[in-house]
Amino acid sequence: MSERQAQSFETAPALEAGMGDPQDYLALLKPRVMSLVIFTAFAGMIAAPGTIHPWTAFVALLAIAVGAGASGALNMWYDADIDAVMERTRRRPLPAGRLLAGEALGFGLTLSIGSVAVLGLLVNVAAAAILAFTIFFYAVIYTMWLKRTTAQNIVIGGAAGAFPPMIGWAAVTGGVDMGSIALFLIIFMWTPPHFWALSLYRQEDYARANIPMLPVVAGEDETRRQILIYSILLMPLSLLPAALGTAGALYVAVTSVLGVLFMIGAIQVWRVREGKPAVTAAKRFFGFSILYLFLVFAALIVERVLGIASFGALI
Amino acid sequence: MSEAPMEYRELTEAEKRVRRRRSVVLAFVLAGLAVMFFFSTIVRLGGNVGERML
Structure with a gap:
C-alpha cells in the first residue's frame, strides 16, 4: 500500500470488515462500463462467422461481464488513494469507507478466477485466455503501472477496453482472426x-x-x-x-x-x-x-x- | 505466546439488515450458478447421450 493510499484511508470513516451492502459490491463492478463491455462483446459474438448455442452465448456474455467487473473491482482496490482525492470518484465504496480494501481485493480476485474458469470450462479456452489477459492488462498493466507513470496511459491501457468484442468473437470461433482484430482496433483508436x-x-x-x-x-x-x-x-x-x-x-x-x-x-x-x-x-x-x-x-x-x-x- | 481475546459486539439493526441482504444475494448467486452449470451440462451433452457407447 502506498503512502498516499494509507493517508486516504485515514481520512475515510472508520469501519469494520463485513459491513458492506450488496450495492457497494455492485458499485465495485463499474456497472456502466460493464454494460458497454456486454454490448461490444455481444457485437463481436454476433459478427463472428459460425454459430453458438444461445445458452452458451448467454454464459459467455455473463462470464465476460463478470470478468470486466472483476477488473473494475481490482482497479478500485488499487486506486482507492487517488479515487479519494478526485471529485468524480470520491464517493466510490472504498474512499467513502463503506468497504475495506481487502474486501474489494478478495471480491475482485474471486470473480476474476471464477469468470475465467467458467468461460474456459463452459465455452472455450481461447475466449477464457483472452479474458484472463484482459483482466491482467487492465488491473496490472494499466492500473498499477501505466496510469500513474505515463501520459500514454489510456492509449496503451485502452487495449483492455478493446478486447471484449474479441472475446465474444473467440467464444464463437475458438480463435482470433482479422475480423476480431478490426473490432479491437476500432475501440482501441476510439479510447x-x-x-x-x-x-x-x-x-x-x-x-x-x-x-x-x-x-x-x-x-x-x-x-x-x-x-x-x-x-x-x-x-x-x-x-x-x-x-x-x-x-x-x-x-x-x-x-x-x-x-x-x-x-x-x-x-x-x-x-x-x-x-x-x-x-x-x-x-x-x-x-x-x-x-x-x-x-x-x-x-x-x-x-x-x-x-x-x-x-x-x-x- | 498468548493472543488478546477477540472482542464481540451485538450488531445494530441496520447492520443486521445489511447482512441479511448480503446473504439473500449470495443465495441467489449460488442458486444461479447451480442452474447455469446444470443447463450448460445439458447443452454440451446435446444428443451425445443417446449415441454413447454402453
Whole structure:
C-alpha cells in the first residue's frame, strides 16, 4: 500500500470488515462500463462467422461481464488513494469507507478466477485466455503501472477496453482472426479521444491526484491536437470490418455519417479553446463519443439480425 | 505466546439488515450458478447421450 493510499484511508470513516451492502459490491463492478463491455462483446459474438448455442452465448456474455467487473473491482482496490482525492470518484465504496480494501481485493480476485474458469470450462479456452489477459492488462498493466507513470496511459491501457468484442468473437470461433482484430482496433483508436475529452474538463481532478493525463503534462493544446489525430485515424479503421467482409452497406452508411459527426466534434474541441464554450465542446464530444461507439456496434448487430449480406472481403 | 481475546459486539439493526441482504444475494448467486452449470451440462451433452457407447 502506498503512502498516499494509507493517508486516504485515514481520512475515510472508520469501519469494520463485513459491513458492506450488496450495492457497494455492485458499485465495485463499474456497472456502466460493464454494460458497454456486454454490448461490444455481444457485437463481436454476433459478427463472428459460425454459430453458438444461445445458452452458451448467454454464459459467455455473463462470464465476460463478470470478468470486466472483476477488473473494475481490482482497479478500485488499487486506486482507492487517488479515487479519494478526485471529485468524480470520491464517493466510490472504498474512499467513502463503506468497504475495506481487502474486501474489494478478495471480491475482485474471486470473480476474476471464477469468470475465467467458467468461460474456459463452459465455452472455450481461447475466449477464457483472452479474458484472463484482459483482466491482467487492465488491473496490472494499466492500473498499477501505466496510469500513474505515463501520459500514454489510456492509449496503451485502452487495449483492455478493446478486447471484449474479441472475446465474444473467440467464444464463437475458438480463435482470433482479422475480423476480431478490426473490432479491437476500432475501440482501441476510439479510447484516446474519448478519455482525453473527459480529461480536458476534469484535469484539475487528475492534477490533484497526481495522474499524468495528457492535459496535465502536455497542456490543453497538445491534447486537442492529439484528439484530432486519433479521430482522423479512427475514421478509416471504423470501415475495416466492411473491407474484411464482416459488415455490409448499412454499417458503412451508419459509420460514415457517425464518422463525419465525430470529426466535427473533434474539430470543435480543437478550435474552441477558451472559457465555457471550450468546456461545453469537450463535454459534448465526450458524450457523443459514447453514442458513436454504441451506434457503430449496433449497426453491426442490426445487419446480422436482419441478415443483410456484406460486400464480401475486399482485402 | 498468548493472543488478546477477540472482542464481540451485538450488531445494530441496520447492520443486521445489511447482512441479511448480503446473504439473500449470495443465495441467489449460488442458486444461479447451480442452474447455469446444470443447463450448460445439458447443452454440451446435446444428443451425445443417446449415441454413447454402453
